[in-house]
Amino acid sequence: MIADHDVIVLGAGLAGMRAALEAARLGADVAIVTKVHPIRSHSSAAQGGINAAIGENDSWESHAFDTVKGSDYLADQDAVEVMCREAPQDIIEFEHMGVIFYRNDDGKLGTRAFGGASQARTYFVGDITGQALLVTLYDQILKAGVKVYEEWFATKLYMDEGACRGAVALEMVTGELHLLRAKAVIVASGGLGRLYEPSTNALICTGDGYSLAYRAGAPLMDMAMVQYHPTTLAGSGFLMTEAARGEGAYLLNSLGERFMKKYAPTKMELAARDVTSRAEATEIAEGRGIDGNVLLDLRHLGPDVILKKLPQIHEMALDYLDIDMIKEPVPVRPGMHYQMGGVRTDVEGATAIAGLYAAGEVACVSVHGGNRLGANSLLDTIIFGRRSGRASAGYAKGTLPSSGGEELLRSEQQRLEGLLARPYTGETCAGLRLELATMMDAKVGLYRSDAGLHEALEALRGFRKRYENVAVGDKSRIFNQALTFVLELGYLLDCGEAIIRDALVRKESRGAHTHIDYPERNDRDWLKHTVLTLRRDGEEPEISHVPVTITRWQPEVRTY
């Protein structure tokens, strides 16, 4: 089938649906393409809240400064300014849509404290903020009657004369491949957590959008910046929201000390995530951990706060560790959580490719720089989702309808059939993914070194070779997940290579990129973004640098 729209959005999380809603409001014929039902999107797993300077004593400047400092000065300050200025109105808009935000005694929106913030400006719904926003937004999509291609898996972007003009997608339920032509395409497909093991991310976070856009020619920026969240559950690696510490929980080592006093004497447990994760890793490495974990202690908060404000993590610790956090501390450790880098965009979500936009985790505007502050990611999705929706609708108005593409549809069909026809050689998709993800965690994780990164790149080359031999262990057409897993592994390999190459060139330590051979931040040489552009498949990407936009905050020594 070939279908035509003004705008198609790949991904139905908060960024994607917000973009689609905005484009629809502006009169564009918009369709969402998503490999899972919108409600299953990983935005639902965001727990703690969403930041905005709404309070009388708060200001967008304060929010922006905290964000810039949190980013270790790698964020573009004009982009941060846009996000922080527009945050209050966008959050109020979600309140008007029906989100049941927590209120103060006077009935106005109430806040909780969060890491790296100079004051409490995180708005929330219990510890299910992402879910509350996602469901509300999905219902707005239903109300607006936006077309959703549900359980359609994007395999390739359609490029025509240098512009992005649609995408090819596999309809899971029938196994048919379709061409969706559009005047503009917004990539909002979320993160790449499956590249790391363990990770807080869902099984669906496989970096699809990074790879699709990169292979279409869009540059990736600052891919080395991979965030490790300080509190992920021992064993499973599930997220224990930062809101726990926002509400006052302690981090303890095996001696029962609040060790953060050594690393962040002012902010203590509410230092930025990179700082806190490294502090935990140091405690564990120096023998003050407990089976490779530290303890998250909520007992002093009391059952009322835990059950009313943090019910979900209370339930998760009970379900997966048999630990009741009202009575016992919970073992946690740093775990891969978020990709700050991504498809390079401007503040309108536009990439370097005409007709191609990106928003949300997959994009790099850059508002997070080297390290994202907690509760800024939900904000990023709704602000830049809306902006890319608006920009793409505007672009579509002045653009002729997309045409052609039958050739691409045929070649994609052949490619998938080729995959299905591969003989079984003993190489499994799951086994290769696990090796890749374990390697990434070990060599391109919280700490990096020149030697480790070179080994990682070598290992990745090996994985790429072996990937050519991965068979699709299912020959059916209907709901062939074995086929999509193999495609996803291909996306992950592209993402892994981008991260390693970016990390290899950045000879300093900044934000989430901690390089043990270059332990200091080096503003003289490295106050700049790294940009990767694909030249031709199989060749090394072109690596270039662009300056960080600095408007009012000069880099300073970063302490919490």
Place this chain on the structure above:
Amino acid sequence: MQFTIEVGRYNTEGRYADAARPGEPFPAPWNASPVRRYQTYTVDLPEHAVVLDALIAIREYQDPSLAVRCACRSAICGSCAMWINGHANLACKSKLAAFTKDGKTRVESPPSMPIIRDLVCDMKPFWDKHLAVRPWLENKQPVPPPNQEYRVPNAAMEELIQEVSCISCGACVMDCESFAVNPDFLGPQALAQAYRYVGDPRDAQTKERLGELSKEGGIWDCTHCFECVQQCPKGVAPLDQILKLRKMAVDAGYTHNAGTRHADAFAESVRHSGRLNELTLMPKSTGLFNIVGQLKTLPSAINMARAGKLPPLIHKSIPGVERIRKIFERVGGRFK
């Protein structure tokens, strides 16, 4: 620890692929599903593993042709609701050890939903109902200016967090007794969502919503089997929300329906004689002047009479019925 999983397979294509070579990770015949059958797998997992861990282990290392929806693995995304030992549950929240019966765990797509493939069912009936209750805020006017929120007490928001906690997994609908026999029934999830908006002080259509929900297929079609309360993995307790809606609908004056008449007749009978008069319950629920409706119940009545199931014609009060009446007086409200 060894666990045995019996998985309900379904594949309309029923195609056999090349079997894996013996000794390789995928045992033959992988992907050899006839249209429908149960297939048994053995997995080695930690003691505290959940059903989803087993399904993922099977899919990754034993049989990649097993189709199953899952994403977050931590009871947030709602993807993996399925039948586990004959009841709807989230696979990621169900401990294998607790669900091992006679040495195995049986997992399958819920029979109440159309099936697509293996453990993947068609959720369309579920989402259709969700849409049918207009699950969005119909804003109370005037909407505050763009820089101002609605001023509402936090208690009013907290009152709704139970329904907002719904992850739309569909477990309640999969096991709903009413939905199983009446596809027009809105079902527990949609009705819980309906309450989420009826109960929202920022919504302008409370009365209209209650009117719509009082129609056939709405709040009165629930038979209180409590399956939804039992199966909901997030404590939404849809039946509780349905009961709240019923009270609100009656209070709002939506009483001209079989549901309210049934409740009234029920209560009136108990108040009058201390027990249920089943002979008058049906006619009163249908509406005494609803001749067509009465005639429709006639075949059932005849069948009941034939089977000797007709209640006694003379209905006696229980001893001490005055005390029951006193309870009604004390409770007050509609039935005093």
